[in-house]
Amino acid sequence: MCECLALTSSLGHAKVAYPGNPAYEASLASYFSAQQETIRPACVILPKNVADVSGAIKNLAGDEAEERYRSAGGNGSLAGDTFAVRSGGHSSWAGASNIDNGVTIDLSRLSSGDVDVDGNTVRVSPAATWHAVYEKLDPIGRSVAGGRVASVGVGGLTLSGGISFLSPEHGWTCDTVLNFKVVLSDGTVVDANSRENTDLFFALPGEGNNFGIVTRIDLKTFEQSLLWSASLLSNTSVHDANINEFVRLSIAKDYDENASFLLSLAYIGSIGDSFIANTLQYTKAVENLLTLPTVQASTGLKSMATLSLEAEAMVPKGSRSFYRTHTLVSTEDVLQAVYAARSGAVNVVRNISGISWVLSFDPIPPASYARHADSNALGLTGRDGATLLVVLLDARWKNKTDDKVVSFTAKALFDKIKKVAQSLGAYNLFIYLNYTEPDRNPIGTYGEESVRRLNTVCRRVDAAEVFTKQVEGCKIPSV
Numbered sequence: 001m002c003e004c005l006a007l008t009s010s011l012g013h014a015k016v017a018y019p020g021n022p023a024y025e026a027s028l029a030s031y032f033s034a035q036q037e038t039i040r041p042a043c044v045i046l047p048k049n050v051a052d053v054s055g056a057i058k059n060l061a062g063d064e065a066e067e068r069y070r071s072a073g074g075n076g077s078l079a080g081d082t083f084a085v086r087s088g089g090h091s092s093w094a095g096a097s098n099i100d101n102g103v104t105i106d107l108s109r110l111s112s113g114d115v116d117v118d119g120n121t122v123r124v125s126p127a128a129t130w131h132a133v134y135e136k137l138d139p140i141g142r143s144v145a146g147g148r149v150a151s152v153g154v155g156g157l158t159l160s161g162g163i164s165f166l167s168p169e170h171g172w173t174c175d176t177v178l179n180f181k182v183v184l185s186d187g188t189v190v191d192a193n194s195r196e197n198t199d200l201f202f203a204l205p206g207e208g209n210n211f212g213i214v215t216r217i218d219l220k221t222f223e224q225s226l227l228w229s230a231s232l233l234s235n236t237s238v239h240d241a242n243i244n245e246f247v248r249l250s251i252a253k254d255y256d257e258n259a260s261f262l263l264s265l266a267y268i269g270s271i272g273d274s275f276i277a278n279t280l281q282y283t284k285a286v287e288n289l290l291t292l293p294t295v296q297a298s299t300g301l302k303s304m305a306t307l308s309l310e311a312e313a314m315v316p317k318g319s320r321s322f323y324r325t326h327t328l329v330s331t332e333d334v335l336q337a338v339y340a341a342r343s344g345a346v347n348v349v350r351n352i353s354g355i356s357w358v359l360s361f362d363p364i365p366p367a368s369y370a371r372h373a374d375s376n377a378l379g380l381t382g383r384d385g386a387t388l389l390v391v392l393l394d395a396r397w398k399n400k401t402d403d404k405v406v407s408f409t410a411k412a413l414f415d416k417i418k419k420v421a422q423s424l425g426a427y428n429l430f431i432y433l434n435y436t437e438p439d440r441n442p443i444g445t446y447g448e449e450s451v452r453r454l455n456t457v458c459r460r461v462d463a464a465e466v467f468t469k470q471v472e473g474c475k476i477p478s479v
Helices: 002-011 020-031 052-061 065-071 129-140 154-158 198-201 236-250 304-315 332-349 400-423 443-448 450-459
Strands: 042-043 083-086 105-108 117-120 121-124 178-181 189-192 215-220 226-232 260-268 274-280 296-302 320-329 356-364 387-397
Touching: 002 042, 002 052, 002 105, 020 042, 052 105, 052 215, 105 236, 117 129, 121 129, 129 154, 154 215, 178 198, 178 236, 189 198, 189 215, 198 450, 226 260, 236 260, 236 274, 236 332, 236 356, 260 332, 296 304, 320 332, 320 400, 332 356, 332 387, 332 400, 387 400, 443 450
Parallel strands: 042 105, 083 105
Antiparallel strands: 117 121, 121 215, 178 189, 178 215, 226 274, 226 296, 260 274, 260 356, 320 387, 356 387
16 A cells, blocks of 8 residues: 555556546456456556656666665565556456556556557557457558457557467567567666567567566558458257368468468357357358358458457456466367367356356467567477467356366366377477466476577566566566
8 A cells, every 4th residue: 555655646646546436446347357357456557658657667666676686686575566567458367467455557548548550550559459459440451460359458469479360361469560669667668679679579479567568569550351251150969070171271281371260169058058169251261161060150241340349249258267278289189089078078067157168279370370480489480380279268157156166177178188189299388378377387388498588688678577576477487
């Protein structure tokens, strides 16, 4: 609370909200998952410009943070308060971008929050949603390799790497960044791009919040017309045909860079049944899928904004939420094994109130992950040129009393998936940060060289270890 009072004195009452204040309660209510929403920080900082962010960091770290660190020989702990940084607030786990009894910096009011289009570049606040970006770009026939769900924040997705409908052609979202504006731990504001602070420019994608607070992201835009899209629902009785066609489409050497598709195995408790969902975006390679038996099908030409709203409708906010992820190699044997393992897990959770248990397979071809592999920290080089599958369990339910059953069942399922995939030679160590949980360390899966470079950058830009010690989240392993 003392730190909150100091921040109020420095920033003003309008930019610091306390429990009971409408701005405080509105900030919490806007989180995506119930776990994040129920965390109660001592105060919420609502900066309106970069200077406010800089001032907040100086207060939280202490003006002499680096001196304290050096005088302690680099081994002492900082006296500053713990804090969290929130852009879109879409992460599922408690504490991802909120903090109990600490200080949460909510970037939603940044003056650069509006999307600014200038020629082939769009400048965006990290708290802006992808839907807001698409609303500006769709009418002028341009787009970005951005998020697929409307309300996801630009900052969180980009700093996690970022998977887009347009990734096969343009790479990870982070690969299309032209510039990051960053507030460092001493309050200094810097640009990171291909000419300035190039080491930080390399390090920011895939690192979460280890180097500073990103206050603006400049993204490259490109020409983009409407996308052909299809949403197909099938009964599980045709799962063999769906898996066979999915694997055929995802073979690396034949992968159509215009194609984006997702296979999901879903159990919805309110319906009491499982189904298979295929979502597809513009490609000539999906004609065979359209011949498979379906119970519901929707096709048409759609804008990126419309597609993001349709995806949003499938993942409504406010439920309790749990993610689990692995990365596999796309083979029919491994998908059949995952399908069998998933069926056993569904039997455990099927009667939980409000349960939604969706296992999705997201193909990441070399065209996507290797296109700019040397210019980001994700470490996705030398992956044998195979199409990778980012497998995500997205579990949602109603009551806190069911948390342990859901998390235990999910972890057991993914332990089984890992074991089976390893036995088939189809397991990849890479963990996609955007889908991780706090008991895992995705940054450590980027490879020894990336981790070494990240440590070097961290020592340069945050010698006081403010973001290492005072901010929760995925951390860079020591080397």
